[in-house]
Amino acid sequence: MTTVIAARGVTKRFRQPKRFPGLVGSLRSLVTRQYTEMTAVNDVSFDIATAEAVGYLGPNGAGKSTMIKMMTGILVPSTGTVQVLGRTPHLQRQDNARDIGVVFGQRSQLWWDLPVQDSFELHRRIYDIADARYAENLKHLSALLDLGPFLDRAVRQLSLGQRMRAEIVMALLHDPKILFLDEPTIGLDVVAKDAVRRFLAEVNRERGVTIILTTHDLQDIEQICPRLIMVDHARLIFDGELRKLRATLGSSRRLTLEFASDPGVLELTTARLVADEGPIKHFALEREEVSLIDVLSEVGNGRGLKDIKLDEPNIEEVIRSFYQGRNALAQPA
Amino acid sequence: MSKYLAFAQSALQTQLAYRGQVWAAWFGRLIQVFAWIAIWMAVYKDAGSVNGVTLPEMITYAVIGSTLITAWDWRKLIYTLGNSVTSGDVAIYLLKPLRFPLYLFATECGNLTYRIAAIAVPVIIVATLTYGVLPPASLFHGLMFLAFFALSFVLMFLMAALCGLLAFWLMTAFSLEWTLQGILSLLSGSAIPLWFFPDAAQGLIKLLPSAWIGYHPIAVYLGKTTVSETWFYFTLGLGWAGLMAGGVALLWRAAATRITVQGG
Amino acid sequence: MQQAFRVIPFLVHLYVKSRMEYRSAFLLAIGAQFFSYACGFTSLWVMLLRFDTLGGWSWPQLALLFSFQLLTYSLGAATSFVQLRDIEEKVRLGTFDTLLVKPFSPWAYLVFSGLNIGYAGHIALAAGLMAWALTQVGVDWNFGTVAYLVAATISAAMVNAAIITMIGATAFIVVQSSHLYTIFFGVWELSRYPLNIFPAVLQWTLLTIVPLGFASYVPMAYLIGKDIAVLGSWGGPLSLLAGPVLVLLAMAHWRFAISKYQGAGG
Numbered sequence: 001m002t003t004v005i006a007a008r009g010v011t012k013r014f015r016q017p018k019r020f021p022g023l024v025g026s027l028r029s030l031v032t033r034q035y036t037e038m039t040a041v042n043d044v045s046f047d048i049a050t051a052e053a054v055g056y057l058g059p060n061g062a063g064k065s066t067m068i069k070m071m072t073g074i075l076v077p078s079t080g081t082v083q084v085l086g087r088t089p090h091l092q093r094q095d096n097a098r099d100i101g102v103v104f105g106q107r108s109q110l111w112w113d114l115p116v117q118d119s120f121e122l123h124r125r126i127y128d129i130a131d132a133r134y135a136e137n138l139k140h141l142s143a144l145l146d147l148g149p150f151l152d153r154a155v156r157q158l159s160l161g162q163r164m165r166a167e168i169v170m171a172l173l174h175d176p177k178i179l180f181l182d183e184p185t186i187g188l189d190v191v192a193k194d195a196v197r198r199f200l201a202e203v204n205r206e207r208g209v210t211i212i213l214t215t216h217d218l219q220d221i222e223q224i225c226p227r228l229i230m231v232d233h234a235r236l237i238f239d240g241e242l243r244k245l246r247a248t249l250g251s252s253r254r255l256t257l258e259f260a261s262d263p264g265v266l267e268l269t270t271a272r273l274v275a276d277e278g279p280i281k282h283f284a285l286e287r288e289e290v291s292l293i294d295v296l297s298e299v300g301n302g303r304g305l306k307d308i309k310l311d312e313p314n315i316e317e318v319i320r321s322f323y324q325g326r327n328a329l330a331q332p333a
Numbered sequence: 334m335s336k337y338l339a340f341a342q343s344a345l346q347t348q349l350a351y352r353g354q355v356w357a358a359w360f361g362r363l364i365q366v367f368a369w370i371a372i373w374m375a376v377y378k379d380a381g382s383v384n385g386v387t388l389p390e391m392i393t394y395a396v397i398g399s400t401l402i403t404a405w406d407w408r409k410l411i412y413t414l415g416n417s418v419t420s421g422d423v424a425i426y427l428l429k430p431l432r433f434p435l436y437l438f439a440t441e442c443g444n445l446t447y448r449i450a451a452i453a454v455p456v457i458i459v460a461t462l463t464y465g466v467l468p469p470a471s472l473f474h475g476l477m478f479l480a481f482f483a484l485s486f487v488l489m490f491l492m493a494a495l496c497g498l499l500a501f502w503l504m505t506a507f508s509l510e511w512t513l514q515g516i517l518s519l520l521s522g523s524a525i526p527l528w529f530f531p532d533a534a535q536g537l538i539k540l541l542p543s544a545w546i547g548y549h550p551i552a553v554y555l556g557k558t559t560v561s562e563t564w565f566y567f568t569l570g571l572g573w574a575g576l577m578a579g580g581v582a583l584l585w586r587a588a589a590t591r592i593t594v595q596g597g
Numbered sequence: 598m599q600q601a602f603r604v605i606p607f608l609v610h611l612y613v614k615s616r617m618e619y620r621s622a623f624l625l626a627i628g629a630q631f632f633s634y635a636c637g638f639t640s641l642w643v644m645l646l647r648f649d650t651l652g653g654w655s656w657p658q659l660a661l662l663f664s665f666q667l668l669t670y671s672l673g674a675a676t677s678f679v680q681l682r683d684i685e686e687k688v689r690l691g692t693f694d695t696l697l698v699k700p701f702s703p704w705a706y707l708v709f710s711g712l713n714i715g716y717a718g719h720i721a722l723a724a725g726l727m728a729w730a731l732t733q734v735g736v737d738w739n740f741g742t743v744a745y746l747v748a749a750t751i752s753a754a755m756v757n758a759a760i761i762t763m764i765g766a767t768a769f770i771v772v773q774s775s776h777l778y779t780i781f782f783g784v785w786e787l788s789r790y791p792l793n794i795f796p797a798v799l800q801w802t803l804l805t806i807v808p809l810g811f812a813s814y815v816p817m818a819y820l821i822g823k824d825i826a827v828l829g830s831w832g833g834p835l836s837l838l839a840g841p842v843l844v845l846l847a848m849a850h851w852r853f854a855i856s857k858y859q860g861a862g863g
């Protein structure tokens with residue numbers, strides 16, 4: 001497995017002009033200029049190998065977009081190095097651009113007033129895609145994301161979901177080795193999100209395209225990215241597999257027991273009572289080794305158990321517990 | 334009433350936030366004043382007075398015409414109004430207990446105050462120190478000048494508002510802005526006094542509403558009008574203002590109806 | 598280079614196509630601007646009806662100056678003004694980044710994806726008036742003078758494009774820089790008139806800080822044989838050099854500005 005992206009001690013600092021409040025402040029800023037410095041990315045290092053799908057996660061302002069910008073050649077690191085496919089992105093910007101695809105969730109690369117087809121044709125010329133390859137990619141990718149019906153429609157007439165599907169197809173037309181996506185599912189409806197996630201997972205699997213995805217939506221991570229990099233306040237705080245994160249945290253599964261009638265107070269050793277709604281009782285299974293059978297054995301017959309529901313730990317809870325209990329965890333992988 | 338004052342103050346503060354724009358506007362105005370003074374000095378090279386107008390009077394004309402008269406940025410209003418009506422944002426204002434046009438007027442008064450204080454006055458001072466500016470021809474003319482100046486602002490506001498509202502139907506504020514600009518550059522007398530126009534055309538042009546933007550206020554200031562002429566033109570100007578205010582009200586009503594019926 | 602030939606005409610084609618989606622607004626815009634500039638020319642004509650000359654220049658000579666200035670501005674601005682002015686907004690919204698992830702020159706993409714055909718009205722008006730004025734100013738037309746006129750037009754267009762580009766690129770360094778265009782257009786107004794009527798400080802401004810003097814007064818004064826203020830007989834050759842020199846300066850400034858954008862962030 002070759003490394004396609006190598007980040008070493010990457011740091012990025014910005015200078016922002018200070019604003020003074022009030023009318024006096026406004027007058028003051030007429031004549032003076034002061035700056036504050038902020039660090040958006042602080043000493044981040046990681047390696048990404050070919051055909052990996054990595055989720056880049058963090059709260060707003062944590063430095064996700066900044067990191068993507070450095071990998072795509074938009075920004076230059078203040079210190080540290082970023083190597084993409086053996087190149088330094090900002091020094092060999094155009095060469096790097098040829099091998100990558102970028103999708104910005106909130107910034108469109110399609111021409112607003114023109115048919116999707118026209119933007120694709122422009123893309124073909126800019127990336128110098130061979131005719132045969134272009135036709136094949138267009139056909140195949142459009143079919144996968146069902147673009148057929150609106151390829152000849154103006155972008156301004158499309159729904160957000162349709163537009164995003166077109167953007168993603170466009171980014172893949174030139175067979176990039178790496179696909180960067182910055183919040184691609186933001187604002188999409190459930191159906192569109194699902195289509196996009198399936199598509200990206202398949203593109204990663206079938207075509208071996210390395211995927212780097214920043215997102216707030218944890219379902220994106222769950223369906224597409226086995227590996228997760230988490231940042232907070234500019235620092236990298238977790239780098240590893242999602243299921244390892246789950247396992248490490250041992251976040252509890254939720255068990256709901258429904259009885260024919262209220263069996264009264266129910267104390268168990270295998271599970272912890274979380275909520276008591278009379279005939280319906282909610283429990284948390286906190287220990288990994290405890291199974292459903294164990295709990296049901298303890299509950300026993302004769303209480304009138306009617307229905308059971310077992311929920312796997314919600315990824316949101318997993319991440320939340322992680323952010324809350326950070327200090328107690330193992331070091332980044 | 335205090336609500337409207339608050340809007341005016343808010344406009345003032347917003348303007349101060351863009352310090353680059355303050356310096357640039359000031360500098361641009363200064364250049365414009367000096368340019369026109371240079372032009373008049375050049376054409377007056379060998380002439381003492383033309384049409385009964387002397388060079389010092391033309392210098393004063395240029396200073397007032399390029400600072401006070403053109404102080405207020407009417408373009409912004411066309412776009413603000415045009416865009417907010419087209420986009421339906423104005424619907425928000427239809428819901429508020431304020432009258433939208435009055436809100437606009439209050440805001441623009443704030444903008445005017447700012448531009449006079451921050452830009453016009455400093456430039457006038459520099460021009461006066463460099464070339465000299467004549468005082469008003471008399472107390473009467475000086476006071477009437479203030480009245481005409483206020484009227485000039487009101488008329489300019491109404492013209493810009495009309496264009497902004499027309500933008501709603503024509504789907505373009507840009508073309509209206511340029512058209513108004515063309516008309517003003519030729520007929521407002523802000524730069525070239527109407528008394529230099531061919532005699533045949535002068536009479537008519539002086540009666541058009543555009544003439545009250547630049548020409549009439551400055552002509553009064555310089556004492557080129559008799560007392561009765563001054564009152565005549567002032568009354569006529571009020572008439573134009575009333576007519577245009579009616580036009581704005583009509584267009585506003587029509588636009589508001591269309592928005593509430595069509596939903597923007 | 599080959600890529601440029603395949604991409605650039607297509608970019609212009611797409612832009613024209615997208616403008617045509619709003620045909621009536623587009624045509625109205627051209628008409629309104631034509632009207633506005635025509636009003637400006639009429640103002641000048643009215644003033645000269647009364648005064649005969651301005652700074653020693655007669656009406657046909659001034660008409661030539663005004664129309665040459667407008668023509669070269671329009672040609673230069675078509676490849677620069679709107680596109681570069683919008684950089685400030687693109688930087689603020691982050692949409693300029695989409696140009697940096699393509700294997701293509703961001704400048705070329707920006708300029709040609711917005712090659713402003715909206716200046717057609719300006720160009721028609723200016724060319725029309727200029728054609729008339731050229732017949733009135735008594736120039737001895739031979740190969741030399743015609744070649745000079747063509748070269749001066751191209752150089753003057755370059756001067757405009759270069760200055761506008763440098764102002765726009767400043768948005769990469771100091772995001773709020775649109776006020777610089779206010780200064781530019783202030784000086785632009787000055788450059789419509791013969792330089793000799795202005796005090797020395799303005800003459801120097803028009804030849805150094807915002808060298809629009811080279812895009813109007815200097816070449817036209819040279820063409821019709823007037824004494825050129827400040828520059829004298831250097832005016833002719835300098836007016837031809839000004840364009841290319843400023844373009845080189847603009848290119849260097851652009852590179853510097855983009856590197857600032859990438860270094861200081863956006």
